[in-house]
Amino acid sequence: MGLFDKLIKDAVSGAVGNAVSEAVKKAVQPKADALAADAVNQAANALNQTANQTAAAAGAVNQAAAETQSAGGTEAAPSKEEMQAALGTLGSLLGGFAQHAAENMKICPKCGEGASADKDFCPSCGARLPDMTVADGVKCTKCGRQNDPGTRFCAGCGEKLPAAIAAEQAAAEADAAVLKEWTEKLPEFPVWSCGGSGMALELIPDTETETHCFSVRLESGAAAQNAVSQYRQILMQNGFTKEGQYPSDEHLYKRVNGVSMHVDTEHCFEGDADCPSIYFNHSQPYGGYDYKKPEKKQSGGLFGALFG
Numbered sequence: 001m002g003l004f005d006k007l008i009k010d011a012v013s014g015a016v017g018n019a020v021s022e023a024v025k026k027a028v029q030p031k032a033d034a035l036a037a038d039a040v041n042q043a044a045n046a047l048n049q050t051a052n053q054t055a056a057a058a059g060a061v062n063q064a065a066a067e068t069q070s071a072g073g074t075e076a077a078p079s080k081e082e083m084q085a086a087l088g089t090l091g092s093l094l095g096g097f098a099q100h101a102a103e104n105m106k107i108c109p110k111c112g113e114g115a116s117a118d119k120d121f122c123p124s125c126g127a128r129l130p131d132m133t134v135a136d137g138v139k140c141t142k143c144g145r146q147n148d149p150g151t152r153f154c155a156g157c158g159e160k161l162p163a164a165i166a167a168e169q170a171a172a173e174a175d176a177a178v179l180k181e182w183t184e185k186l187p188e189f190p191v192w193s194c195g196g197s198g199m200a201l202e203l204i205p206d207t208e209t210e211t212h213c214f215s216v217r218l219e220s221g222a223a224a225q226n227a228v229s230q231y232r233q234i235l236m237q238n239g240f241t242k243e244g245q246y247p248s249d250e251h252l253y254k255r256v257n258g259v260s261m262h263v264d265t266e267h268c269f270e271g272d273a274d275c276p277s278i279y280f281n282h283s284q285p286y287g288g289y290d291y292k293k294p295e296k297k298q299s300g301g302l303f304g305a306l307f308g
Ligand SMILES: [Zn+2]
Pocket: 108, 109, 110, 111, 112, 113, 122, 123, 124, 125, 126, 127
């Protein structure tokens, strides 16, 4: 099936952009399989496609398949030109399917699966589907050009396209929902105000200290480092301090009415340099808030005076 895989890939990537090609490919794949499954004419009729072209393509492909099966047989193999023509026809047929799929498909903003345009909710995850189809989303509101699905800016005039605007709005709304959740779940810690997108807040299971993890995506590793430094400053402006036996910038604490608040940024770049994960819980600093470094005993003499 390698040949068909390539045809589908070419057809789909020609008709749509990367962002939606996976979903559209899933819609085109069954049609391609039907075409390949020794019933090219039937599939074409069922799909009201150009039957003549398909039959011609089917003839050549079937002949090639038969030839391959009877390896070393006496029938003449189709010429290279015939095969290329047949494959070209199949390719454009699949391209048409991909375009047709884009016009009649919505993409779920939550799980990324494709759904037919008449659906209001995603059959895969139940999320509300957008009103616009894949094709609507790339029709320019300024000059009217129909762009390739997956495009963000109009190829004719540079205007930002409806699907790109909708995706940005959905992302901003999702971040706002996470920050609202923060004020409910972590009210004692200053809310994140240091930028980024793709925010998430989750309770880490099975931790004695009820640790929450906040993660956020920034444009680069440097931007992420800056954002975390900025957040540490905000914490310190809000009374968080370095405490305990091992005071450090990475662990900041604040004690209010006997409750210890702890922000841990020590391991926050271990997963991804662009996406810090900051941990919040109510644990005490090692050695406690009142830890004092023990004073060294004077050992006397010159050595003691110098190094004691
Ligand atoms: Zn979904």
